[in-house]
Amino acid sequence: MTVPTQNPTEKKSGRAIEVRELHKYFGELEVLKGIDFHVDHGQVVCVIGPSGSGKSTLLRCVNRLEDPTSGTIVVEGVDICDPEADLDDVRSRIGMVFQSFNLFPHMNVMRNLCIAQQRVRGRGKDEAIEVARTNLAKVGLAGKEDAYPAHLSGGQQQRVAIARALSMDPDMMLFDEPTSALDPELVGDVLAVMKDLASEGMTMMVVTHEMGFAREVGDKLVFMDDGVIVEEGDPVEVLADPQHERTRSFLSKVL
Numbered sequence: 001m002t003v004p005t006q007n008p009t010e011k012k013s014g015r016a017i018e019v020r021e022l023h024k025y026f027g028e029l030e031v032l033k034g035i036d037f038h039v040d041h042g043q044v045v046c047v048i049g050p051s052g053s054g055k056s057t058l059l060r061c062v063n064r065l066e067d068p069t070s071g072t073i074v075v076e077g078v079d080i081c082d083p084e085a086d087l088d089d090v091r092s093r094i095g096m097v098f099q100s101f102n103l104f105p106h107m108n109v110m111r112n113l114c115i116a117q118q119r120v121r122g123r124g125k126d127e128a129i130e131v132a133r134t135n136l137a138k139v140g141l142a143g144k145e146d147a148y149p150a151h152l153s154g155g156q157q158q159r160v161a162i163a164r165a166l167s168m169d170p171d172m173m174l175f176d177e178p179t180s181a182l183d184p185e186l187v188g189d190v191l192a193v194m195k196d197l198a199s200e201g202m203t204m205m206v207v208t209h210e211m212g213f214a215r216e217v218g219d220k221l222v223f224m225d226d227g228v229i230v231e232e233g234d235p236v237e238v239l240a241d242p243q244h245e246r247t248r249s250f251l252s253k254v255l
């Protein structure tokens with residue numbers, strides 16, 4: 001963990017995220033058992049695997065919502081495991097979308113989209129509102145500025161959460177099962193927004209059970225089981241012809 005904070009070579013190489021030998025323990029339980037992988041700029045990497053395999057923990061390590069036990073995570077050239085790293089800055093450049101939306105229930109949509117822009121980005125009210133409107137339109141929710149989360153469908157709430165993350169102008173977006181809490185008829189709208197983002201070149205890491213999305217939008221598919229990456233590769237190839245028995249067994253249950 002003694003790599004310098006800024007590493008210009010890594011930035012030029014096109015790597016948005018580089019993870020090396022990542023281990024994470026919760027007490028005695030080793031949840032990540034030596035993870036190595038990378039995400040290039042503009043890539044969409046989908047992560048699949050059984051419940052409890054460590055997918056959320058991996059994502060949460062990438063923006064330091066969890067402290068890695070050992071290993072290296074370099075995000076946009078910054079070693080985020082370095083004790084000197086500015087974690088607020090790192091987090092403000094990584095948009096995160098959770099299964100459970102996590103909107104502020106007592107704030108309307110516009111307030112939800114403006115608060116971090118004003119408090120973290122230091123934007124004035126007018127600029128924050130303008131950015132928020134642009135992003136609300138982008139997720140198909142222009143006109144919902146005054147609505148409160150409880151009055152929106154789950155799919156609309158998730159799209160607000162995506163617009164809120166985008167309003168911070170993140171370098172990359174991490175999605176943790178963004179459609180798993182949604183009624184089936186609402187999943188498509190959220191996936192469509194994510195697909196648009198991908199086509200605009202956003203760097204994305206997506207934990208998902210939506211194999212259609214992984215196949216169509218993903219540049220890389222990572223299969224995790226029991227704290228390790230068992231297999232990774234082109235989504236079309238991995239889904240059609242998995243090389244490992246564990247991958248085959250998992251896919252036979254979800255496809």
Ligand code: ADP
Nearest residue numbers: 026029031049050051052053054055056057058
């Ligand atoms: P996944 O997202 O693939 O379902 P998680 O990363 O959420 O897996 O969890 C991996 C393992 O780590 C599970 O055994 C889970 O119970 C455990 N775990 C996750 N978070 C914590 C925590 N904060 N404290 C203790 N154990 C945890």
Ligand code: MG
Nearest residue numbers: 055056057176
């Ligand atoms: Mg999870």
